[in-house]
Amino acid sequence: MFKVGRVTHYYDKIGVAIVELDGTVSVGDKIKFTKDGEDIFEQKVDSIQIEHEKRDTATRGDVVGLKTNEEVKEGTEVFKI
Numbered sequence: 001m002f003k004v005g006r007v008t009h010y011y012d013k014i015g016v017a018i019v020e021l022d023g024t025v026s027v028g029d030k031i032k033f034t035k036d037g038e039d040i041f042e043q044k045v046d047s048i049q050i051e052h053e054k055r056d057t058a059t060r061g062d063v064v065g066l067k068t069n070e071e072v073k074e075g076t077e078v079f080k081i
Contacts, residue, residue, distance in 0.1 A: 001032070007076040008063070016065045017072050023080065025064070026057040030081045033072050042081065043069045 004023035010016070025031065027048060033040040048055045049065040058064045066078075 001079050001081050003077055004031070004080045005064075005078040007033075007072050007074055007078065009074060010068075010072050012071060015068055015071075017068045017076075017078075019064050019066055019078055021058055021060055021062045021064060024057060024059045025066075025078075025080065031066075032079045032081055033068070033070075033076050034079060035073060035076045040072065040076065041070050 004025050005019040005021040007017045008020050009018040025045060027045050029045045030042060031045055032042045047067055048058050050058060050062055
């Protein structure tokens, strides 16, 4: 398990987290959201968007929108499992 990014914003109406990436994430990857050392939830990446364009993969430095199964707060860390 390694850190791939951090949530910088969450749009609660559409259930999308904005994540600044430190690593690579692809559709189909399993990720875990962790805040202050506590695991919040895990999910599979169903879609990735960069500036409203769908992507299969995003890499370090990209800022992406990820649809989440639950609400996440700013500062939540994202790990690839």
